[in-house]
Amino acid sequence: ASSSSDAEAISRFQEYLRIDTAQPAPDYAAAVAFLWDQAAAAGLEARTLELVAGKPLLLLRWPGRRPSLPSVLLNSHTDVVPSEPHKWEHPPFSAALDEGSGRIYARGSQDMKCVGMQYLEAIRRLRSAGFIPDRNIYLTFVPDEEIGGHEGVEAFVASKEFKDMNVGLVLDEGLPSLGEEYRVFYGERSPWWLTIKAKGAPGHGAKLYDGSAMENLMKSVEAIRRFRTSQFDLVKSGAKAEGDVVSVNFAYLKAGTPTPTGFVMNLQPSEAEIGLDIRLPPGVHTEAMEKRLAEEWAPSSRNLTFEFKQKASVLDKFGKPAITPVDSSNSWWPLFEEAVKRAGGKLGKPEIFPASTDARYFREIGLPAFGFSPMANTPILLHDHNEFLSKDEYLKGIGIYESIIRTLATLKGSNVDDESRAEL
Numbered sequence: 001a002s003s004s005s006d007a008e009a010i011s012r013f014q015e016y017l018r019i020d021t022a023q024p025a026p027d028y029a030a031a032v033a034f035l036w037d038q039a040a041a042a043g044l045e046a047r048t049l050e051l052v053a054g055k056p057l058l059l060l061r062w063p064g065r066r067p068s069l070p071s072v073l074l075n076s077h078t079d080v081v082p083s084e085p086h087k088w089e090h091p092p093f094s095a096a097l098d099e100g101s102g103r104i105y106a107r108g109s110q111d112m113k114c115v116g117m118q119y120l121e122a123i124r125r126l127r128s129a130g131f132i133p134d135r136n137i138y139l140t141f142v143p144d145e146e147i148g149g150h151e152g153v154e155a156f157v158a159s160k161e162f163k164d165m166n167v168g169l170v171l172d173e174g175l176p177s178l179g180e181e182y183r184v185f186y187g188e189r190s191p192w193w194l195t196i197k198a199k200g201a202p203g204h205g206a207k208l209y210d211g212s213a214m215e216n217l218m219k220s221v222e223a224i225r226r227f228r229t230s231q232f233d234l235v236k237s238g239a240k241a242e243g244d245v246v247s248v249n250f251a252y253l254k255a256g257t258p259t260p261t262g263f264v265m266n267l268q269p270s271e272a273e274i275g276l277d278i279r280l281p282p283g284v285h286t287e288a289m290e291k292r293l294a295e296e297w298a299p300s301s302r303n304l305t306f307e308f309k310q311k312a313s314v315l316d317k318f319g320k321p322a323i324t325p326v327d328s329s330n331s332w333w334p335l336f337e338e339a340v341k342r343a344g345g346k347l348g349k350p351e352i353f354p355a356s357t358d359a360r361y362f363r364e365i366g367l368p369a370f371g372f373s374p375m376a377n378t379p380i381l382l383h384d385h386n387e388f389l390s391k392d393e394y395l396k397g398i399g400i401y402e403s404i405i406r407t408l409a410t411l412k413g414s415n416v417d418d419e420s421r422a423e424l
């Protein structure tokens with residue numbers, strides 16, 4: 001690609017980044033309007049699905065020569081997480097390009113407006129090179145990933161529109177790596193978000209007594225922290241990867257009797273509460289976790305109750321761990337590996353994604369999905385201040401997707417399309 005077309009690709013990326021799609025009030029209308037024009041410029045068929053009012057999902061199609069073959073779906077989410085603008089060096093929706101370093105600063109530059117635009121840029125290039133896919137290639141730009149995807153991909157996979165697409169493989173987001181190798185993910189941990197509430201006897205702040213709400217809850221905090229340490233130690237010692245242990249983190253602590261300027265200091269409150277973000281590796285024994293919760297972390301004997309806010313399954317609909325095979329049993333895998341290699345990229349060992357993505361909804365219904373965001377030589381800044389992606393890495397990623405899309409779209413006597421898979 002010429003440097004002028006590279007410059008145009010960068011401007012288009014910046015334009016997408018400048019649309020404020022931060023939760024909890026994303027401007028989905030503006031994002032969809034922008035992407036609609038980009039789709040037209042790339043020669044793609046477009047439709048908007050509004051499965052839930054106010055939550056548009058943009059569905060694009062590049063028709064294949066043999067539309068009855070299983071299709072490939074390139075997914076990306078349009079929403080981004082909130083930011084604290086005053087703590088950033090460049091405003092999070094400026095998409096400022098630092099000329100010296102080549103970094104483009106924006107919320108969503110890594111997570112994951114980069115990937116959505118790279119798909120589109122790769123297709124533009126393939127099309128102008130005269131390439132025509134054998135199978136249908138679909139792109140989805142979905143809402144609400146950052147808040148759980150219930151009114152996004154979860155609703156989408158249940159729709160008639162989705163069934164009619166006959167999807168055979170999904171690509172979704174991954175993570176950057178500091179080194180030369182690209183990371184790729186074949187599964188992810190399942191989020192369990194829950195609150196634990198304690199009740200207890202109120203009393204004078206000077207009195208030592210058993211059974212206060214704080215004491216009841218702090219015993220749980222201690223047990224939870226012991227468990228957290230045991231899991232973290234496995235990661236620190238190198239025995240396990242981040243995605244292969246159960247993580248537990250405190251999302252909030254809430255207690256005390258507020259005054260206009262602070263809190264009452266000599267009153268032991270009768271209620272206290274914590275929020276936990278737990279992530280479980282695929283196929284982990286959830287019974288043990290449930291038992292730990294009921295007996296150690298929130299026993300009713302200590303006046304505690306718990307309530308789930310999110311509880312994703314660690315199994316797919318067949319009762320198997322929701323993971324995508326990354327060996328010869330999955331004919332898409334060697335194609336993917338080969339495509340990255342052919343574009344000059346190196347892949348690391350496939351990993352379990354430590355957080356959650358919309359890929360889980362596809363894996364849950366039995367579809368293979370790879371998590372991949374081509375960002376090498378890049379610190380992990382998803383959800384962080386000063387999220388950036390360098391212009392060169394972004395452009396390199398377009399080349400990687402050109403190769404991936406070309407390879408996955410082309411039928412060449414592989415067994416990807418045998419009957420059993422076509423029936424999935």
Ligand SMILES: CSCC[C@H](NC=O)C(=O)O
Nearest residue numbers: 145146148191310355356
């Ligand atoms: C309950 S779904 C939450 C999804 C979110 N995804 C990326 O950060 C996450 O916290 O992992």
Ligand SMILES: [Zn+2]
Nearest residue numbers: 111112145173
């Ligand atoms: Zn994301």
Ligand SMILES: [Zn+2]
Nearest residue numbers: 081111146382
């Ligand atoms: Zn995210």
